[in-house]
Amino acid sequence: MPSPRRRGRAAAASVLTTALLCSVWTGGVAAAAPTPPPGAPGATTGSPAPRVVASVPAGGPVAVGKTQTAPVPPALYGKSDPSADGVYRQSLAILALASTDSTPAPTAIEWLLGQQCADGGFTAYRADPVAPCDADREDTVATATAIEALRALLTYDTRVARGIDWLRSKQLADGSFAAVPGPNAIGDPTATAAAISAIVTSGISPELLKSPQGRTPTDALKASQLRCTVPEPDRGAFVAAPGAPIDPLLTARSVLALGYGTQPAVPAPSIAVTPLVCPGAEPNRQAAAQGGAAWLIAKLKVGGNHLGEPTDFDATVAAVQALSATGHPAEAGAAVDWLAAGAKTMAGNDPVRLASLILAAVATNRTVTTFGGLDLPNLLEATGPATTPTPDMANQSNLIDGPEDHTLRDTVSAVIAVLLAATLILGMRRGRRED
Numbered sequence: 001m002p003s004p005r006r007r008g009r010a011a012a013a014s015v016l017t018t019a020l021l022c023s024v025w026t027g028g029v030a031a032a033a034p035t036p037p038p039g040a041p042g043a044t045t046g047s048p049a050p051r052v053v054a055s056v057p058a059g060g061p062v063a064v065g066k067t068q069t070a071p072v073p074p075a076l077y078g079k080s081d082p083s084a085d086g087v088y089r090q091s092l093a094i095l096a097l098a099s100t101d102s103t104p105a106p107t108a109i110e111w112l113l114g115q116q117c118a119d120g121g122f123t124a125y126r127a128d129p130v131a132p133c134d135a136d137r138e139d140t141v142a143t144a145t146a147i148e149a150l151r152a153l154l155t156y157d158t159r160v161a162r163g164i165d166w167l168r169s170k171q172l173a174d175g176s177f178a179a180v181p182g183p184n185a186i187g188d189p190t191a192t193a194a195a196i197s198a199i200v201t202s203g204i205s206p207e208l209l210k211s212p213q214g215r216t217p218t219d220a221l222k223a224s225q226l227r228c229t230v231p232e233p234d235r236g237a238f239v240a241a242p243g244a245p246i247d248p249l250l251t252a253r254s255v256l257a258l259g260y261g262t263q264p265a266v267p268a269p270s271i272a273v274t275p276l277v278c279p280g281a282e283p284n285r286q287a288a289a290q291g292g293a294a295w296l297i298a299k300l301k302v303g304g305n306h307l308g309e310p311t312d313f314d315a316t317v318a319a320v321q322a323l324s325a326t327g328h329p330a331e332a333g334a335a336v337d338w339l340a341a342g343a344k345t346m347a348g349n350d351p352v353r354l355a356s357l358i359l360a361a362v363a364t365n366r367t368v369t370t371f372g373g374l375d376l377p378n379l380l381e382a383t384g385p386a387t388t389p390t391p392d393m394a395n396q397s398n399l400i401d402g403p404e405d406h407t408l409r410d411t412v413s414a415v416i417a418v419l420l421a422a423t424l425i426l427g428m429r430r431g432r433r434e435d
Contacts, residue, residue, distance in 0.1 A: 070127055075111035077351040077384035086125030087115050087142040089352050091149035093380055096355035098152040099264045099362045102377040105385040112146060113159065120162030121170075122146045140177045140191035143167060144198035148263050151201045164202045167195050168209060174223075175215030189224040189240055190250055192217055196257040206260075221254055222288045228278035235276045236295035248299065248307045251292050252318035258289035261325025265363035271327035273297055293326045300331060305338040313346055313353065320360040329364065336364045343372030347379065354380040 070083045077093040090112050094104040115122055117133035122143040126133070147163040150156040170177055176187025177195040196206045196217045206217045224238045226246070237246040238254045256265065276283060276291035283291060296319045299307055307315040316335055323332035339346070339360060347353050358376045361368045369375045381387055 070125065073111060075105070075107040075385045077108060077355075077380065078349075079383070082125045084124055085352070087112065087122045087139070088124065088145050089355075090115075091142070091145040092355040092359075093351045093384065095145070095149040095152050095263055096358035096362075097377060097380060098149070100358060100368050100377050102381065103387060104153075105381070105387045107385045109153065112149065113156070116146070116159060116162070117166075119169075120164075120166035122163070136182050137180065138166070139180055140167070140170065140188070141179065141194045144191075144194035147198040148201050160202055164199060164204065167198065171209060171211055171217070172220075173211050173213050173215070174220050175209075175211050175213075175217050176220035177217065187220055189221060189238060190253060192221045193250070193253040193257040196221065196260075197253075197262050200257075200260050201262045218258060218285045221258060222283070222285065224250070224254065225288055225292065227276055227283075227291075228280065232278075233298070234295075235278065236291035236293075238292060248296075248312055248315035249318055252296060252307075252315055252322045255289050255292035255296060255322035256318070256325055258285050258292065259322065259326040261322065263321065264359045265321035265325035267324045267329055267332075267363065267365065268327040270329055273328065289326055293323055293328055296323060297328060297331045300335055305334045314356070317356040317360045321363045324363040333364050336360050336366060340366070340372035343374050343376075347372075347374065347376075349379070349383055351380060351383045354383070 070081055070086075072079050072082055073086075076082055076086060076090055078089055082089075090108060094108060094112060097104045114129045115126055117123070117135075117138060119133070119135065119138075120143075121133070121135075121138035123133065123137045124139045124142050143163055143166060147160055147167075150163070151160050167177065170181040170185075172178060172185060172187050174187055175192075176189075177191045178185030179188040179191045199206050199209065199217070210216055221238075224240070226234050226237050226239060228235065234246060236251075237248075238251040239245065240247055240250060256262075259268075271290075273294050274287070274290040275294040276287070296307070300316075300319065303309065306312075307319060316339060320332045320336045320339070323329075323335070339357060343357060347357060354376055357371060358368050358380065360366075361371045361376065368377055
């Protein structure tokens, strides 16, 4: 019969062996990292699905290509065809939830990470994240919104930096950004405004991004503003191109960008409304932002605290963020209260609308769980995947953050495993000498 000492050593060895195996099971020691599933961080990125020629809410990506219905991935927020706006609406939903006490679903974050191309950009949607990306389909607004979402999660600095590098590489000679960059790309104010907000989110001043001609993104965006050559009621508004009609949504997004606001907007101290001065010199960035804000405020008053006839939901929620960020909390508050009064009718189960209402509520310090009698985060979560990991997810090395974000955890686990093994060996040798 083994001696008590031998039985003690055997028990100790069993405990240490179990601890070592537990460390290996949690990913601390591994001979080889598991192959990430399609769409996971570190997986090969792929080609986009054709995009729908359609209007995407709230200034989303510009769709190109013929109409095609794509299956909806289970990790996506919303059940409509994602071909035109999959990345945009996923990013907006994640951004909105991250701005509250809610936690975006791990699979939703994983899906978004898997949409990023090897060069750092995003297309509007990629049905196959395994094949290489088509660079001609990468989308500025989709990329910018994804950057804001990943930055809001506070975990993906490497991914954010890659996205910013992609944006910087696509800046045009006049300082602007195209909706879909390519050999014959033309600057687009909506894309430029989105790029500015994303760049600011990453902590970089847009004034440092100068083209070979010395033009910045804010220079390009200001060029789309109507000034002293138009009737006074139109001054301060923005247009997509010379001669195009005034675009309230573009105006709101431009005011946010030129005011260096981001999503969700951070309320700024209240200041006086300052329309553009005519005649006068070309306004600087701040004056252009305030001139646009003055136009929005005038239109909100005429419209009864909303923009458009009929109501332009997207422009109104964007105006709330823009006015909050540029020092007009009373006007932003009146508009958001109007939105709250009609939220039950306007929101539905549309993830873009629900996310937009959350961002508007956060920008004006409204309670998102009782906004217009609705629990907005709960409704938004209900349009997407489960918020807790599934049993299958637990078997992956790290579902949410990916290999690049867990160096410290893996290193500590590996060190502990090695120390346990060394203790086991030394204990067995000491026992032999005692016997």
